[in-house]
Amino acid sequence: MQRIAIVGSGHLAHALWGGWRRNPDPQRTFVLVARSDAHRDLWDSTEWGSMVSYDPAAIRGSAMVVLAVKPKDAQETVARIAPYLDGAVLVSPVAGWTIAQFRELAVQGPLVRIMPNVCAAIGASTTLAVFDRVSDQERQAVEALLNDCGSLTVVEESLINPYTALVGSGPAYIFLLLEALIEGGRQLGTDVDRTRELVSSMVEGAARLARDRSQDTLSEWIKQVASPGGTTEASLAVLNQAGWPALLREAVVAASQRAVQLGKPT
Numbered sequence: 001m002q003r004i005a006i007v008g009s010g011h012l013a014h015a016l017w018g019g020w021r022r023n024p025d026p027q028r029t030f031v032l033v034a035r036s037d038a039h040r041d042l043w044d045s046t047e048w049g050s051m052v053s054y055d056p057a058a059i060r061g062s063a064m065v066v067l068a069v070k071p072k073d074a075q076e077t078v079a080r081i082a083p084y085l086d087g088a089v090l091v092s093p094v095a096g097w098t099i100a101q102f103r104e105l106a107v108q109g110p111l112v113r114i115m116p117n118v119c120a121a122i123g124a125s126t127t128l129a130v131f132d133r134v135s136d137q138e139r140q141a142v143e144a145l146l147n148d149c150g151s152l153t154v155v156e157e158s159l160i161n162p163y164t165a166l167v168g169s170g171p172a173y174i175f176l177l178l179e180a181l182i183e184g185g186r187q188l189g190t191d192v193d194r195t196r197e198l199v200s201s202m203v204e205g206a207a208r209l210a211r212d213r214s215q216d217t218l219s220e221w222i223k224q225v226a227s228p229g230g231t232t233e234a235s236l237a238v239l240n241q242a243g244w245p246a247l248l249r250e251a252v253v254a255a256s257q258r259a260v261q262l263g264k265p266t
């Protein structure tokens with residue numbers, strides 16, 4: 001039996017747990033170490049009840065410990081759980097926090113820095129990972145765990161902050177886009193629920209096309225939709241005039257810079 005501890009009971013913990021409980025592996029048991037009832041609204045909608053503990057010692061005997069706490073709480077939390085790690089693989093999704101920083105906190109054992117996203121909740125996270133001092137067997141176990149929440153790509157650590165901005169924060173950009181599209185539709189008289197379903201499906205289709213037809217540039221696909229003098233050209237003119245593409249680029253750079261700041265001790 002493999003014991004997995006999740007430290008922190010907030011949004012990411014909730015999303016990862018959502019992914020893991022879709023097809024529960026009978027060989028795994030989970031324990032969630034919470035600090036308070038602040039995110040109780042999230043637990044009530046799940047089956048977390050009996051797996052929750054407020055005692056950091058509850059991580060004892062775990063093969064993997066996922067540190068799902070905010071960057072500002074990482075140092076204190078590591079100090080609390082360190083006596084009970086006992087060689088467990090520490091899996092950190094903490095934005096900005098580098099492997100070297102954990103090593104400075106005397107975390108000597110196997111460490112995996114990851115950047116997942118909230119789509120883990122439905123097993124659709126695009127997760128990046130960096131492995132350090134991890135044996136082949138531990139690596140396989142971590143990969144199996146993370147693959148249950150979506151796809152996993154191993155990257156160099158220098159790319160984690162840029163990818164934090166792109167795929168960790170990314171779902172929020174898409175939700176913002178969807179919200180704006182749905183509101184635009186509402187102003188034109190469309191039904192909100194049906195529009196949400198239709199535009200979500202449209203985004204899924206466009207994303208699949210962009211990924212599956214990677215031999216074509218995205219500009220070529222834009223041209224295929226935007227015939228001269230047509231409807232798409234009218235909307236793209238508004239977006240380009242408002243500087244939308246440049247704004248998105250700036251947003252991504254800002255998120256990556258923020259990740260760097262979050263990793264700096266205060």
Ligand SMILES: NC(=O)c1ccc[n+]([C@@H]2O[C@H](COP(=O)([O-])OP(=O)(O)OC[C@H]3O[C@@H](n4cnc5c(N)ncnc54)[C@H](OP(=O)(O)O)[C@@H]3O)[C@@H](O)[C@H]2O)c1
Nearest residue numbers: 008009010011012034035036038068069070073077094095
């Ligand atoms: N949310 C995302 O989409 C996302 C995506 C990728 C990476 N991340 C990373 O994941 C981490 C968690 O983010 P989040 O959005 O889940 O934050 P969150 O919703 O604020 O949850 C953080 C949780 O950590 C708990 N906590 C803090 N110190 C603790 C301790 N010593 N022992 C036990 N629990 C403790 C907090 O307790 P209280 O309930 O008492 O406040 C809270 O439940 C962050 O480092 C973030 O960078 C998040």
